[in-house]
Amino acid sequence: MPHTRRSGPDSGTVTAARAGDRRALEELVAQSLPLVYNIVGRALNGHADTDDVVQETLLRAVRGLSDLRDPAAFRSWLVAIAVRQVRNRQQDRAAALDRSARLEDAEAIPDPALDFAGLTILRLGLTEQRREIAEATRWLDPDDRELLALWWLKETGELEQADLVSALGLSSGHAAVRTGRMKKQLELSRLVVRALAADPRCPALDAAATGWNGTPAPLWRKRLARHVRDCERCAGTRHGLLPAERLLYGLPLLAVPPTLDPARILAGFDGLNGPDGPDGPDAGGTGTGTGTDQGSGQGPGGHRGRSRGRAGHRRASSGVPKPVLGGAAAALVAAAVLIGAELTPGQADPRAASTVPSAAAAAALPTAADAAVPPLPDATSSAVSSAASPSPSASPSPAARSSAPPSSAPSPSVERPAPPAGIATSARKGVGVWSFDGVSQALAASGAGWYYTWAPQHPGITTPASASFVPMIWGASSVTDGALAQARANGPYLLGFNEPDMASQSNMTVDQALDLWPKLMQAGQTLGSPAVAYGADTPGGWLDRFMSGAAAKGYRVDFIALHWYGGDFRTPQAVQQLTSYLEAVHQRYHKPIWLTEYALIDFSQGTRFPTADQQAAFVTASTEALDALPYLQRYAWFGLGADPAKPSSGLFTDGTTPTAAGRAYQAAR
Numbered sequence: 001m002p003h004t005r006r007s008g009p010d011s012g013t014v015t016a017a018r019a020g021d022r023r024a025l026e027e028l029v030a031q032s033l034p035l036v037y038n039i040v041g042r043a044l045n046g047h048a049d050t051d052d053v054v055q056e057t058l059l060r061a062v063r064g065l066s067d068l069r070d071p072a073a074f075r076s077w078l079v080a081i082a083v084r085q086v087r088n089r090q091q092d093r094a095a096a097l098d099r100s101a102r103l104e105d106a107e108a109i110p111d112p113a114l115d116f117a118g119l120t121i122l123r124l125g126l127t128e129q130r131r132e133i134a135e136a137t138r139w140l141d142p143d144d145r146e147l148l149a150l151w152w153l154k155e156t157g158e159l160e161q162a163d164l165v166s167a168l169g170l171s172s173g174h175a176a177v178r179t180g181r182m183k184k185q186l187e188l189s190r191l192v193v194r195a196l197a198a199d200p201r202c203p204a205l206d207a208a209a210t211g212w213n214g215t216p217a218p219l220w221r222k223r224l225a226r227h228v229r230d231c232e233r234c235a236g237t238r239h240g241l242l243p244a245e246r247l248l249y250g251l252p253l254l255a256v257p258p259t260l261d262p263a264r265i266l267a268g269f270d271g272l273n274g275p276d277g278p279d280g281p282d283a284g285g286t287g288t289g290t291g292t293d294q295g296s297g298q299g300p301g302g303h304r305g306r307s308r309g310r311a312g313h314r315r316a317s318s319g320v321p322k323p324v325l326g327g328a329a330a331a332l333v334a335a336a337v338l339i340g341a342e343l344t345p346g347q348a349d350p351r352a353a354s355t356v357p358s359a360a361a362a363a364a365l366p367t368a369a370d371a372a373v374p375p376l377p378d379a380t381s382s383a384v385s386s387a388a389s390p391s392p393s394a395s396p397s398p399a400a401r402s403s404a405p406p407s408s409a410p411s412p413s414v415e416r417p418a419p420p421a422g423i424a425t426s427a428r429k430g431v432g433v434w435s436f437d438g439v440s441q442a443l444a445a446s447g448a449g450w451y452y453t454w455a456p457q458h459p460g461i462t463t464p465a466s467a468s469f470v471p472m473i474w475g476a477s478s479v480t481d482g483a484l485a486q487a488r489a490n491g492p493y494l495l496g497f498n499e500p501d502m503a504s505q506s507n508m509t510v511d512q513a514l515d516l517w518p519k520l521m522q523a524g525q526t527l528g529s530p531a532v533a534y535g536a537d538t539p540g541g542w543l544d545r546f547m548s549g550a551a552a553k554g555y556r557v558d559f560i561a562l563h564w565y566g567g568d569f570r571t572p573q574a575v576q577q578l579t580s581y582l583e584a585v586h587q588r589y590h591k592p593i594w595l596t597e598y599a600l601i602d603f604s605q606g607t608r609f610p611t612a613d614q615q616a617a618f619v620t621a622s623t624e625a626l627d628a629l630p631y632l633q634r635y636a637w638f639g640l641g642a643d644p645a646k647p648s649s650g651l652f653t654d655g656t657t658p659t660a661a662g663r664a665y666q667a668a669r
Contacts, residue, residue: 014071028065029058030262034253035075035158036082037260042149043086045138051260053089057082058265076166079150079159083167084630086146091592091633129190129242136189138216143590144182151179155248169630174587186244188225194237195228202233423447424669425466428627430636431651431665432597435460438655442640443467445658446651447666450634452596454498456486473523474498475506479516484523494524495561495596499533501542506530510545514553521556531561531596537584547589559592559633560585567602569610571617574600575625586631595626595635599649609647616660623668637665 009017009031016024033054040053061078068077137148150167153159165175195205208227212220228234427449433439434453443451444464453461456471456478463469471487472495473479487494499505500513513530520527535541543560550557564581566574578598586593600618602608609615619637626635642650642659651662658666 009074011071011074014065014068014074018065018068018071025062026262026266029062029265032058032061032078033256033260033262033265035153036078037256038153038158038253039079039082039149040086042137042152043083043142043146044089045145049089051257053082053085054260055265057085060085062266075159076163079163079167080169080630083146083150087630090142130248132190132193133186133244133248135193135216136186139189139192139218139221140182140185141218144185147178147182148186151182152248153253155245156253158253167630169628170583174583177587183244185221187241188228189221190241190244191228191234191237192221192224195224195234198234198237202231204231205234423666425449426627426669428632428634429623429665429668430470430596430634432636432639433458433461434639434641436641436654438652439640440464441655442652442658445656445666446640446662447668448636448640450636451640452495452636456483456490470495471524472496472498473520475500476508476512476516479519484519487520487523491523492525493528494520494526495528495531495594496520497530499563500530501532501535505533510542510549513546514549514555517550517555526558527556528559528561528594528596529557531563533563536560536562537581537588544588557591559594560589561594561596563597564595565597565599565601565603565638566618567600567604567608569600569602569614569618571614571621574618575621578622579625579629582629582632592631592633593629594633597636597638598622599638601638601649609649612660615649616664619661619664619668623665627669637661 009028013024013028013031017028036057037050037054040057041050044050044053057078060081064081068074137145140148147168150159150164154161154164161172164179165172168175168178170178195202196209205224205227208224209220212224228237423445425447429448430450430452431443431446431448432454433443433451436442439460440462443461444466448464448467450468450470451458451461451463452470452472454472454474456473458469469490470493471490473483473487475497496517497506497508497513500508508530529543530546532541532543536543538544547557549555562582562585564578566577568574568577582593582595600610600615610618623635626632637651638649640651642648642653642662644653644657648659649661650659651665652658
């Protein structure tokens, strides 16, 4: 059926606003507001954070408007920003709940006054099957609700398929697969809604719902849907079920509440850019709207092929529904969570995992104070060349990380270096670091927003003002009380075992890693999987068996950590191979990804490096491509140090001299 866009600014309005026309800018925000509100509200199911996320999305769009290359791409670009802001807020909430467990029950529940399904039914006067669809959305998983928000608008004629694909950051084929899965879950949820509303209700369904308090939840959807599918009596609920696409077509957008006023949003933009904004004397206000989400001006997306050879890589709980709080209570809970997060020592801003702020914003991000911790019991003892080329296994072992003796991290009173003027900082952009002369100065100059040392501490390395340190438990020998205590002190993130699938690295069996995993779960609030050297997307591979084992045991794995090294030094091909690999892994596990080591190094026959210009070109192209992947939370180049006398992938030969790749990495946003 035909789809016609019925709202939103045209290219002329975008062009005028980008040129500085204030009236056009006001019109741009006013016309964009309904679309953003409907995406965010449905994805968050009317959570009390909805208004904040809508405002943050529009502020980011306004501030990044000058970077938008094609005014005709504004809608796709705006939708991509909205989806990213939703994901960021969901991650923020998860991290805050980890630090404020006693508030978890209240914070996890939407404000009943804002319940988006209820508002849709009430305000649009939905009847019969349309009403069932709205009610069924309450039963979906968060990821499916996010996709539903986009698909719903596509089916009502507000978005094109290209907008949906772009926002998801997937190929058209993968987006279609995900949409198909979501529609199946929506259909099952509709059957559950029908079966529960039946009068009289199936007695066996009542028995299956024993213990349920009446609040829709994904776990209960699975249990009740299993009964509805298998029960002859409940099978009749399928009768007359019309396709959701047919029912949604032609529905209008849900009206924006008065609390979301375009004038107030632009007033926030003026405040951020006025004398009291980020560049003024009172910087540090709300923290919203800082930076652009797409430095290239293009939304994430585009087709990425699936073919990938090994030569391109190294070596050829279910929640129980809780009582609902009113709007005032939800606001109080949100405030208490924020206060709790602010008072929790030694923890970085959780938004750093997934946002891409401007240089000014990244410099202002709160970072963890470097807590003084005792030396690692199995700390380094042998010195190595500070800028040695990677061995056939590029990840350093614990003994190859530092030539400096272990020492306590600097106290918070020690002045932390800031990046030089003109260096682009990004909370997503990271780097692997080992000790060499000028390492702290080079780290600050790299523009990295985070770094790690393959250890739970960073002896001899001062954390820059614009960056945070992420600890790692390298292997089985690192799982000691001292190392775990250091990891907790340097939290909230923790990287798991380093290349357990490699004999030259941590060299662990899947069973050994699973046996030790509960100790890492206790040490890290947000825990990354073991980072395999290659084959993370391979069925039956090391990571696949680990993830299956973790799921069977109920173990927590919050994100997937990966390594990738490209042996094809042609920039377009290398970028395509990298993004295809990341996409395949994400499709397999459906979890956020941290790319904790990557560079162009060919290990297929010894160790071969590209030219300096080839490495630099890959840095520029790959960072732009990585920033367009919504599921990729962080990435880290391998590595910071470089030997000027040898080819390498390093960024700095000393504290002040970047390589060609280093200069490209400094410019990457």
